[in-house]
Amino acid sequence: MRHFDLAPLYRATVGFDQIADMMDRVLDNDPSTQTYPPYNIEKTADDAWRISVAVAGFSDEDLTVELRENALVISGRKTEENEGDKGQRSFLHRGIATRAFERRFTLADHVRVQGATHENGMLHVDLMREVPEALKPRRIEIAKANAPSNAGVLESDKVN
Incomplete structure (x- = not known):
């Protein structure tokens, strides 16, 4: 490359x-090198998105969703106690990967994490763009050019 x-x-x-x-x-x-776990990013509204990550075999306790410096970090790590007794289990084929992973998504400015849900082997993270009022467009009224301006004129009874 x-x-x-x-x-x-x-x-x-x-x-x-x-x-x-x-x-x-x-x-x-x-x-x-970044093919596991597979994920989807879908647009759910004009200013909302959902990241869905396939995390089959992971429980809620095995998954971590963190926000670090405008980056959403999703990681999963199976603990030894969740793996079960390895001496008693013998796999003829092991196609469900439960290896540790970390997925990092860089978020744009003002994109906030709304929440995360885990169901049926899928982790869903909902995102929404929340633009502050100060950055939103606003309309400026245009004053008439012929209108007299009272900016520099003082009234006589207010002087003394």
Whole structure:
């Protein structure tokens, strides 16, 4: 795979560090190593999404959903006590992978985690974009050009 040096981009721009970091992450990831566990990302509304991760064989206690610096981190680790008695169990075929994993999703600004549910071997994480009032577009009224302005005029009875 080709490696791109983004150092000139860092020197020539100010405030676009997140974009350069995102490009670095995308270019450095090897897609063949990140196939487990499979997941879906669906858009449920204009400003809402759901990430569904197939976690067959994991219980609620084995799964962790964390938010770290605009990144959603979903990890799973089977503990030895949940594995059962390995000496008594003998698999002829083991197709359900229960190995440890960590999936990381970078979230855009103002995207918040609404909640997570685990049912029927699927972990669902609901996300929603909540734009603060200060960043929402607002309409500015335009004043008439012919209207007299009272900005610099003082009334005579208020002076003394």
